[in-house]
Amino acid sequence: MTDLQTTQNGDGNKARPDQGPRPFSIHTDFPMGIAVLLFCAVVFYLTTLFDEVPSAMAQGVPPEQFPRLLLFLISAFAVIMMFQARGHDPKKRKPIPKVVYLSAGLLVVFVGIVDFVGIIAAMMLFCVALPILWGERRFKVIAIFAAIYPVLVYFLFSRVMEVNFPLGFFTEFFR
Amino acid sequence: MDGFLHAISIMTDPYLLFVILCGTVGGVLVGALPGLTSTMATALLLPFTVMMPPVPAIALLSALYCAGTFGGSITAILINAPGAPPAAATAIDGYPMAQRGEAGRALGMATVSSTIGGIFSVIVLLVAAPMLARMAYSFGPPEYFALALFGLSMLASITKGSAVKNLIGGAFGVLVATVGIDFTTGVERFTFGYPEMTEGIHFIPVMIGIFGGAELLSQAASLDMVYNRVAAIAVKLPSKEDFKLVWKTIVRSCGIGTFIGILPAEGGTVAAMIGYNKARRWSKNKDEFGSGAIEGIAGPEAANNAATGGAMVPTLALGIPGSGTTAVILGALLVHGLRPGPYLFQEQPDLLYGIFGAMLVANILFLGIGLVGAKLFARITLIPRTFLWPAVFVLAVVGAYSLEQAMVDVGIMLVFGLLGFVLRRYGFAPAPIIMGIILGDLVENTLKQSLLLFEHDWTMFFGRPIAVSFFILTFLGLFGPFLFGQIRKMVRGK
Numbered sequence: 001m002t003d004l005q006t007t008q009n010g011d012g013n014k015a016r017p018d019q020g021p022r023p024f025s026i027h028t029d030f031p032m033g034i035a036v037l038l039f040c041a042v043v044f045y046l047t048t049l050f051d052e053v054p055s056a057m058a059q060g061v062p063p064e065q066f067p068r069l070l071l072f073l074i075s076a077f078a079v080i081m082m083f084q085a086r087g088h089d090p091k092k093r094k095p096i097p098k099v100v101y102l103s104a105g106l107l108v109v110f111v112g113i114v115d116f117v118g119i120i121a122a123m124m125l126f127c128v129a130l131p132i133l134w135g136e137r138r139f140k141v142i143a144i145f146a147a148i149y150p151v152l153v154y155f156l157f158s159r160v161m162e163v164n165f166p167l168g169f170f171t172e173f174f175r
Numbered sequence: 176m177d178g179f180l181h182a183i184s185i186m187t188d189p190y191l192l193f194v195i196l197c198g199t200v201g202g203v204l205v206g207a208l209p210g211l212t213s214t215m216a217t218a219l220l221l222p223f224t225v226m227m228p229p230v231p232a233i234a235l236l237s238a239l240y241c242a243g244t245f246g247g248s249i250t251a252i253l254i255n256a257p258g259a260p261p262a263a264a265t266a267i268d269g270y271p272m273a274q275r276g277e278a279g280r281a282l283g284m285a286t287v288s289s290t291i292g293g294i295f296s297v298i299v300l301l302v303a304a305p306m307l308a309r310m311a312y313s314f315g316p317p318e319y320f321a322l323a324l325f326g327l328s329m330l331a332s333i334t335k336g337s338a339v340k341n342l343i344g345g346a347f348g349v350l351v352a353t354v355g356i357d358f359t360t361g362v363e364r365f366t367f368g369y370p371e372m373t374e375g376i377h378f379i380p381v382m383i384g385i386f387g388g389a390e391l392l393s394q395a396a397s398l399d400m401v402y403n404r405v406a407a408i409a410v411k412l413p414s415k416e417d418f419k420l421v422w423k424t425i426v427r428s429c430g431i432g433t434f435i436g437i438l439p440a441e442g443g444t445v446a447a448m449i450g451y452n453k454a455r456r457w458s459k460n461k462d463e464f465g466s467g468a469i470e471g472i473a474g475p476e477a478a479n480n481a482a483t484g485g486a487m488v489p490t491l492a493l494g495i496p497g498s499g500t501t502a503v504i505l506g507a508l509l510v511h512g513l514r515p516g517p518y519l520f521q522e523q524p525d526l527l528y529g530i531f532g533a534m535l536v537a538n539i540l541f542l543g544i545g546l547v548g549a550k551l552f553a554r555i556t557l558i559p560r561t562f563l564w565p566a567v568f569v570l571a572v573v574g575a576y577s578l579e580q581a582m583v584d585v586g587i588m589l590v591f592g593l594l595g596f597v598l599r600r601y602g603f604a605p606a607p608i609i610m611g612i613i614l615g616d617l618v619e620n621t622l623k624q625s626l627l628l629f630e631h632d633w634t635m636f637f638g639r640p641i642a643v644s645f646f647i648l649t650f651l652g653l654f655g656p657f658l659f660g661q662i663r664k665m666v667r668g669k
Contacts, residue, residue: 043350050362050364051363054361059627060360061359063364066353067364067365070353073342074343074350077343078343080339081337081339084337084339096396099398100395104596110572111572111585114585123569123572123573126568126569131565134560134564135398136561141562150569153569157573160226162226
């Protein structure tokens with residue numbers, strides 16, 4: 001029998017009222033809460049750097065007031081989140097596999113090289129690199145996919161939707 | 176009745192019908208693919224629709240929304256992996272049924288109850304949205320501020336993630352919406368000197384990143400996951416006996432789903448879970464639940480599809496999204512220069528009837544698609560993830576770029592993709608952030624307009640009965656579960 005319910009802290013962690021918190025174990029919501037508070041502190045500092053309001057506009061609500069109100073709310077929620085995590089077992093998370101970091105790196109590289117090699121070449125390289133990174137070894141299929149799919153997407157957007165893509169240094173050079 | 180006939184007459188346009196068919200087929204496909212949700216699909220599709228006239232554009236997204244909600248049930252039943260979150264409850268009884276050789280019966284029940292739920296909610300939408308819009312004529316900035324606040328407070332009760340994390344996500348979204356020039360003072364905020372940032376962060380790259388980019392990294396983390404597939408057999412229409420067993424469940428779930436859908440920020444997932452729990456609660460065969468009860472399919476499926484029409488009610492009538500996907504549809508309306516609310520009903524009746532009609536036709540179409548093509552659509556899951564996700568990300572990059580034709584939007588998409596993955600890992604759901612970004616301008620602008628109206632005396636909010644009602648609902652939304660829990664404890668203690 002299955003009943004659908006959310007757990008108290010939303011992470012699927014059960015409270016341990018009979019045993020109390022496990023010694024030397026920190027629930028991930030604590031460091032997360034501290035990170036949120038630090039983020040709020042940094043953004044609060046940024047609100048102090050806003051330009052002066054021109055005197056003709058000064059009758060309205062100052063521009064920093066609303067973001068500060070939000071930062072106060074986020075900080076309060078972060079404290080509540082840390083408070084709620086007391087007495088809960090830290091969730092046993094599987095470590096992030098290396099392939100995730102590599103995939104994230106590949107996304108950054110893909111976006112980073114668009115201006116240099118142009119959108120089509122960047123898409124093609126990405127369509128080759130990610131399947132290989134994820135363990136695909138049917139190289140012929142990868143080659144067909146990388147050759148056809150980016151070109152189709154490019155023509156759909158550039159011809160049908162009239163989007164001008166960055167052609168990149170290489171493409172410009174050959175033109 | 177006039178509205179209904181008008182909606183039908185608009186549907187005689189062959190181009191519109193073709194667009195709705197594409198949306199429905201596309202919706203069932205993305206709904207069936209684990210990891211690809213209708214929210215992500217509408218976000219990815221949105222840049223395509225910019226070039227289309229508003230009526231077909233929004234009709235396409237609406238059809239995709241309806242069909243995507245249904246599509247999730249196919250893989251929930253056949254491989255125990257809900258294609259979309261609203262189908263999670265369907266897997267509990269659907270997969271055991273499929274394992275014992277009743278996949279066709281389970282799929283048939285999912286299709287029929289989804290269609291009934293969907294059509295019921297479209298009829299409610301047709302009646303309730305104009306009524307709600309008429310009420311909203313009397314809303315001024317204080318009422319809209321209170322309403323937007325109520326919408327954000329409802330994030331506390333959406334099931335994905337903890338209440339407080341959802342509220343942090345919502346507030347963070349509103350903070351993101353403050354980037355750019357402050358409209359009352361003309362001062363730049365958080366632009367870091369980049370001229371591209373003065374107009375603020377556009378929500379489309381954020382949505383594409385937070386749903387598409389983050390999901391790609393989640394998929395990378397689960398590459399070793401193998402699905403146990405149950406072979407699909409021909410889909411069977413529910414028998415008379417099955418109908419006798421489930422009709423009360425379907426009726427109940429239609430009501431639950433539509434009501435939950437109308438509540439701001441709630442959506443199909445919450446509706447399906449409540450629909451499932453209520454089906455079990457009122458069933459004579461409680462013990463069968465979890466091991467393949469037919470009511471365990473009818474309950475959540477009728478409810479999650481009923482939530483689609485319900486969720487469109489506040490989206491269209493008030494501009495407050497009823498779910499994650501309707502937040503994207505609201506975004507699409509804004510991109511087309513349309514501001515949802517009472518005046519939309521007056522100025523764009525064709526658009527509204529187009530949406531009603533599209534949702535109605537989509538529900539009828541996926542009945543046919545589900546009964547005839549479920550077996551075929553189940554094969555979509557055979558597409559290797561090693562090709563599917565690179566293809567999705569390429570579309571995400573191109574989609575994020577194409578709106579303003581600026582690489583800064585691609586950068587924003589990437590940042591929010593990486594951030595979305597980290598936040599998701601720590602229990603923060605993406606939908607509240609999107610809701611916050613969408614409602615951010617409304618919250619801030621109406622607050623500032625109200626304070627100007629009240630000459631900075633905020634106590635004057637309490638002289639506005641409608642605003643006060645929304646504040647009370649906000650308070651109950653935030654603290655109700657805690658307060659009622661305490662009262663229950665006290666009563667039990669006595």
